[in-house]
Amino acid sequence: METLSELSERGLIRRLRPQLVTRPDVLLGAGDDCALVKPPPPGEELVLKSDPIIASRHFLPETDPKRIGHKALGRVLSDFAAMGATPQWALIDFTAPPDTPISVADGIYAGIKTLAERHHVAIVGGDTTSDTTLSLHVFAAGSVPAGKAMRRAAANPGDSLYVTGTLGRSFESGRHLSFEPRLDVGRWLLNRGIRCAIDISDGLASELWHIAEESNARLFLIDSAVPLSPTCVRMPDPLIHALDDGEDFELLFSVPPDDFHFLTDFLQAFPDVLCTPIGMVGEYLEGGRVTYGNGESGGKILPKKGFDHFSE
Amino acid sequence: METLSELSERGLIRRLRPQLVTRPDVLLGAGDDCALVKPPPPGEELVLKSDPIIASRHFLPETDPKRIGHKALGRVLSDFAAMGATPQWALIDFTAPPDTPISVADGIYAGIKTLAERHHVAIVGGDTTSDTTLSLHVFAAGSVPAGKAMRRAAANPGDSLYVTGTLGRSFESGRHLSFEPRLDVGRWLLNRGIRCAIDISDGLASELWHIAEESNARLFLIDSAVPLSPTCVRMPDPLIHALDDGEDFELLFSVPPDDFHFLTDFLQAFPDVLCTPIGMVGEYLEGGRVTYGNGESGGKILPKKGFDHFSE
Numbered sequence A, B: 001m002e003t004l005s006e007l008s009e010r011g012l013i014r015r016l017r018p019q020l021v022t023r024p025d026v027l028l029g030a031g032d033d034c035a036l037v038k039p040p041p042p043g044e045e046l047v048l049k050s051d052p053i054i055a056s057r058h059f060l061p062e063t064d065p066k067r068i069g070h071k072a073l074g075r076v077l078s079d080f081a082a083m084g085a086t087p088q089w090a091l092i093d094f095t096a097p098p099d100t101p102i103s104v105a106d107g108i109y110a111g112i113k114t115l116a117e118r119h120h121v122a123i124v125g126g127d128t129t130s131d132t133t134l135s136l137h138v139f140a141a142g143s144v145p146a147g148k149a150m151r152r153a154a155a156n157p158g159d160s161l162y163v164t165g166t167l168g169r170s171f172e173s174g175r176h177l178s179f180e181p182r183l184d185v186g187r188w189l190l191n192r193g194i195r196c197a198i199d200i201s202d203g204l205a206s207e208l209w210h211i212a213e214e215s216n217a218r219l220f221l222i223d224s225a226v227p228l229s230p231t232c233v234r235m236p237d238p239l240i241h242a243l244d245d246g247e248d249f250e251l252l253f254s255v256p257p258d259d260f261h262f263l264t265d266f267l268q269a270f271p272d273v274l275c276t277p278i279g280m281v282g283e284y285l286e287g288g289r290v291t292y293g294n295g296e297s298g299g300k301i302l303p304k305k306g307f308d309h310f311s312e
Helices: A009-019 A065-083 A102-118 A183-192 A204-215 A238-244 A262-269 B009-019 B065-083 B102-118 B183-192 B204-215 B238-244 B262-269
Strands: A026-028 A035-037 A044-054 A086-096 A122-130 A135-145 A160-164 A196-199 A217-221 A251-255 A275-284 A289-292 B026-028 B035-037 B044-054 B086-096 B122-130 B135-145 B160-164 B196-199 B217-221 B251-255 B275-284 B289-292
Touching: A009 A102, A009 A122, A035 A086, A035 A122, A044 A065, A044 B086, A044 B122, A044 B135, A065 A086, A065 A102, A065 A135, A065 A183, A065 A196, A086 A102, A086 A183, A086 B044, A086 B135, A102 A122, A122 B044, A135 B044, A135 B086, A135 B135, A160 A262, A183 A251, A183 A262, A196 A204, A204 A217, A204 A238, A204 A251, A204 A289, A262 A275, B009 B102, B009 B122, B035 B086, B035 B122, B044 B065, B065 B086, B065 B102, B065 B135, B065 B183, B065 B196, B086 B102, B086 B183, B102 B122, B160 B262, B183 B251, B183 B262, B196 B204, B204 B217, B204 B238, B204 B251, B204 B289, B262 B275
Parallel strands: A086 A122, A217 A289, B086 B122, B217 B289
Antiparallel strands: A026 A035, A035 B044, A044 A135, A044 B035, A086 A135, A160 A251, A160 A275, A196 A251, A217 A275, B026 B035, B044 B135, B086 B135, B160 B251, B160 B275, B196 B251, B217 B275
């Protein structure tokens, strides 16, 4: 079995270069000190994002390499979707132990290429280095209409909270490796005038808290309405998984109270995407709060667990 | 001693956030799904680059954390310098073992901050993840006047080759941790009309070959003219180190034959920067070649060793 140690770094780069997707606005792709591209036109803002995936944490040693590549780029594209933005160019930093089979590197880049082509994202550079762990650090740049990007801080009293798809047990179902970033939905929401959205990477509970804290508002979760994934439903305590597992890469967003036909129009635009109302935005409240249930006390505080990288 | 495992990921981010440098064109910095910035104005191209540094490979466990941070950002800025470009915004992906002292993370970000402030680079995001290795993956975006970026492929017959500073033994001298990216020199060269440059990260021999191959030209190196660093001069075979050690982060560039006052003007603009002519560009030659010495055979072929990450 051929491993990366038999290829020089430049040999590996030469091998992977045909996998690099390009587009007409790339003036200088991989191979020089930096990449050069045409900037977004006036009226657009530049959008920047990086995200790593690391072996044993975000995928297992036996994971199909194509799916590793898909997930590495897909996570970053999901962040663009959450803002209603369009990713355009990406750089891939790849680290791997020298005894990694070349077929693994080939598979990872093939997975990246397939997803990049589908969303017209050019791969304009990056770096390969040997390390003890297999990891991918993906950086992407793109654009969004000026002043229109959906933000965590933009929820307002009276808004309804919606979520796409179903949640929970993404690791067990394999969804975390195969999800399609919801870029079309994100752009549609932005064009609809939606101002507040986030993607679900840490878990629904955690993302609700992000919106509550950044918007300084109280959020009410209708816990019985949270859409559970088929893998999740079979668990003894499915709601916990839907709230805390994370890596669903669905969109959570808030819809203004005067958008009467929102759900009808959404389902017409995306007949295959489940879209579920799961709560409301209450009054402004410094620091924010997320509650659920509707007892006389006004509901219980939702624990903001989610996924944390250093304290587990 | 407090370690990262005692901080949550969000706790670490909260702690590091004051270290993030900003600038007026940052519309949305770290903390949302993506960062938003004002794109470069018309007449500029967008420049993108990523580069990792990894413990035991690019720095030692006992290295001063401030210098680790300096090097991580400095390497990427050096690539911008090589194109005559101006870096503007950066994202930092940071991985570290959970038992890393918090003071190490603080020091690394302090080193990044000092260098970023000096060059007006905003830190607009990134990610922190636990891993077995301490590493930093830095991504930067910036701008360059359209059509003017210096490239590896732009050397022409009759050009002279120059290098800034002195070369060799950068690891031993500590220069690889303390170099100042030559951004001012890069912009000055671009404005002077220089079209071909590269920074010396892999080693002079390797970079000469990059220019030769990309420009499809024969390069003659005057090996006796290569400026040796003080640490290098003391070695038994100093030229080998100057050619192959790498990580000098100096600029190598080619000056057109009609630029008669180049060196005089350079030394007036940068009285503290050594600038040495080290060779010539000969005829166009498919695939390129680098030779040295001037025997009747037309010189010997320079081995393109340099630093290779997978095959060492």
